[in-house]
Amino acid sequence: MATPRNDHELFRLVSRYCDDQATPEEIxxxxxxxxxxxxxxxxFLECMTTEADLGRLSAPDQVHVESSEPVAEPDRSxxxxxxxxxxxxxxxDWRRHPLPFISTVSMLTFMFVSVLLIWIWAQRGSEKISSSIQAQAGGNRLPIFVAKVTGSHQATESPGSAPVFxxxxxxxxxxxxxKDGLAEVRFHNGAQVVLEGPVEFQVQTDQQGRLSIGRLVARCETDTAKGFVIETPNARVEDLGTEFGVAVRPGGSTVVAVLQGLVRVGGNEPGGQLADVxxxxGQAVAVRSDHGQVDRLANDVEGQFVRSLPIDAILNRQNLVLNPNFEFVGSSEFTNAAKGRLTLNDADVPHWTQDGGAKPIVSNPTSIFKFSHTYFQIQTPSTAALYQHVKIPTATQAVLSMVASHRSYLAVPDNSTGHVFLELYAGAITSFAGEPMTPTSVKAPALSSSLQTFSNQYQQLPPGDYTIRVGGTCDGGKYFQAGISQVQLMVPANDASDEASTDHHDNLPSPDS
Amino acid sequence: MNKQASQHDFTREFDACQDALLRYVMSMVHDYDDARDVLQETAAALWTKFEQYDPASPFGAWARRFAFLEVQKHRERSGRKSRKLLLLSDEAIEALASEFETHQEVLEQRSRLLEYCLTLLSSRDRELLKHRYWDKTNLSELAQQLGIAERTLYQRLYRIRKQIKLCIESSAAREEF
Structure with missing residues (x-):
């Protein structure tokens, strides 16, 4: 080994050490x-702390995700x-907890996504550095995240679209x-936009988006969302604390309908001819494609916008309704109990009971990273699980459907095996020695690097007490880690009936005609 | 202090120092994944002992004591087969921990500057860092994917680190003014 003779060579050696290339002698x-x-x-310290930061910062998405309900103010005992x-x-660790996303299979999961605020790493640190970064970001060097997809329904992306999950x-x-379907986007300032396909919508800043074609409804309920702007090819719509619909017709004209509050509509060019109105x-206006004028529309166009992700519509289409008689016992504070649905996310973990495993279910009460995965670390030979008692009190022969998304993160050693499971048991039980109800446990294999969604349906459940259990088991190796997110229980209606109309493509009054 | 208020405080304190704590652990553990594990164990230990924490004293220093113990435990647990955990002697680890304490402010500053310096890298270099640190692509596989020799890849990583180091140092010098 050539002993480093100067700083330069020493640095090279440390770099090699970081990449596992140093020889035992060098070490x-x-x-x-x-x-x-x-x-x-x-x-050496400088190199290692830099390595720590590189690990932390080299993520493709350098963001914090925070729950809208800060853990700092826990409201549930x-x-x-x-x-x-x-x-x-x-x-x-972000690498082990990738951004939560849901495959199309679990199209209902959007209902359970809590409001997330996103903080950009680049905005941390001193003002000076932050502004430098912002200035640099124009060069496409640092992604600046300004919004997030918070819901989608039957959304079909066109080529070149940003991901819509x-x-x-x-x-x-x-x-x-x-091309089709609906997507809900939440901007960091709190503004929320529901896009209705076919649509083309650009996220411009955290305060502004551009609608080129199609229609949307923007809701700006928070103080920070005030002043949110939707630009169209010929108009600029500024929120003054409100909810409004915007449609861009194929001919290029813009229709604006105010559903609540006030908006200011004007041209999209500073100093343009179009005066703000x-x-x-309850009012609606149209801005003609020739920038000529703003026409008041007599027609009631309000009903022609999709104001929110149509949960009810989806449920109706799926013939799923939230059964008001579906109860959760064990925690009267359960977040979604009143609505007859059950989710498992971090905020809810305290309301579940822990079962098994020396390594317990892991929640995340301490970290700045708050996310919608619940994270299991499981050591062999053991199981880590959470369970919750539920009650179906009516005479309805319920059908329960459980959906979970999971990803396995880490196995030690690499060939470790394990799986995650979703189970339902009859009775309010606390010991799980017996077999779960059929269909038995859905087992999703460990070490799938991609997020998997799996589900289990139980037909014609008689009223009574039940226990839902979710967890993971390490089958071989030392340990593996897996995340389960968004376990849901739905109680569909008894009888299939007609699908609700899905046709939103009615006719807006067209100033182009 | 009731449990909820305590949780509130703990969250706030831990949030504020967790990046620094990760750097501290990393300075002794030298492997990012191991460092994250140790940090997580530390968080758990801190939480269980949080009632003993004296709010009048700096949380970071208190937390580092626990982190140091967790590093030791991790070294003991991991055994000789572990990657880098035991490559350095206990003596060296202790020397690093104590150097960290005296050198801490500079390390904090470097960390801030790093965020800025990352933005100056070419997209190609950023992509490589993403592979190296985020995707954890095996480096020989990565070299194959990129169609370059492994040696060239290490060389590139070295150059990026060097560039970052120079950027941090020159930015730090500018900040002096």
Whole structure:
């Protein structure tokens, strides 16, 4: 080994050490030098802390995801059965907890996505640095995320579209192109936009989007969302604290309908001929494609916009209704209990009871990363699970459908095996020695790098107490880690009936005609 | 302190120092995944002992004591087969931990500057860093994918690190003014 003779060579050696390329002899030398030389120690420390930051910052999505309900203000007491002290607080590694997203199979999952705020790494640190980064970002060097897809329904992307799945982060300048279906996008300022395909919509900044074709409804309910702007090819619509629909007709004209509050509509060119007009609730205007004028529309166009992701419409289409008689016992505070649905996400974990496993279910009460995955670390031979008692009190022969999304993150050693499962048991039980009800446990294999969605349906469940259990088992190897997100229970209506109309493509009054 | 208020405080304190704590752990553990694991164990330990924390003292220093113990435990647990965990002697690890304490402010500053310096890298280099640190692509596979020799790949990583180092140092010098 050639002993480093200067800083330059020392740095090269440390770099090699970082990439596992240093020889045992070199490492021995390094070890000795670390002990004896403060210069070497310093350089080594600097390299290692930089490595830590590179690991943290080299992610494609350099974002924090925070729950809209800050953990800092917990509003649910922790049941005695799940003392916080027994939950291992995890600082979440983004690589192991990729952004939550849902495949098309679980088209209902959008209902359960909590409001997420996204913080950009680049905006952290000193103002000085942040602004430098912002300035640099124009060169497409650092992705600036300004919005996030919070829901989608039967959305068909056109080529070149930004990804439209729940949880997808949208960078400044990205464009969503839908052939069909609906997508809900939430901007960082709190504004929410429901896009109705066919549509082309560009996320321009965290305060502004551009609708080139199609229609949307924007809702700006938070203070920070005020002033949110939708640009169209010939108009600029500025929110003044409201909810409004915008449609861009194929001929290029813009229709604006105010559903609530006020908006200001004007031309999209500064100093253009078009004077701003204020449009109030229940009114609608059209801006002609020739920039000529703003016409007040007499027609009631309000009903022709899709104002939110049509949960009910979807449920009706799927012949699923939320059964009001479906109850959860065990926690009266269960977030969604009143609505007869059940989700499992981080915020809900305290309301589930822990079962099995030396390594317990891991929640994330401590970290700045709050996400919608619940994360299991399971060591062999063991199982880690959560369960919740539910009650079906009516005489309805319910059909329960459970859907979960999961991804396995890490196995040690690499050939470790394991699986995650969803189970239903008859009775309010706390011991799971017996077999779950049929269809038995859905087992999804471990170590799938892509997110998998799996589901289980139970037909004609008689009324009574049940226990839902989700978890993971390590079957071989030392341990593996898996995340399960968004376990849902739906109680469909008894009898299939007609599909509700899905036709939103009615006719807006067209100023082009 | 009731449990909820305590959780609130803990979350706030831990959030504020977790990146720094990761750097501290990394300075002794040298492998990012191991460092994350240790950080997670540390978070758990801190939470269970949080009632003993004296709010008048700096949380970071208190947390580092636990992190140091967790590093030791991790080294013991991991055994000789572990990657880098045991490559350096206990003595070297202790020397690094103590150097970290004296050198901490500079390391913090470097960390801030790194975020800026990353933006100056070419997209190609950023992509390589993403493969290296995020995707954890095996480096020999990565070299194959890129159609370059492994040696060239290490060389490129070295050059990127060097560029970052120079950027941090020159930016730090500018900040002095």
């Amino acid at each position: 021995r030398w390094l070890d000795e030098q670390i002990v004896s030389s403060s210069l070497v120690r310093r350089m 922790v049941p005695a059965a799940v003392p916080w002290g027994t939950l291992v607080a995890r600082a979440i 729940v949880g997808a982060h949208l960078r400044q300048g990205q464009t969503i192109r839908l 204020t449009v109030s609730e």
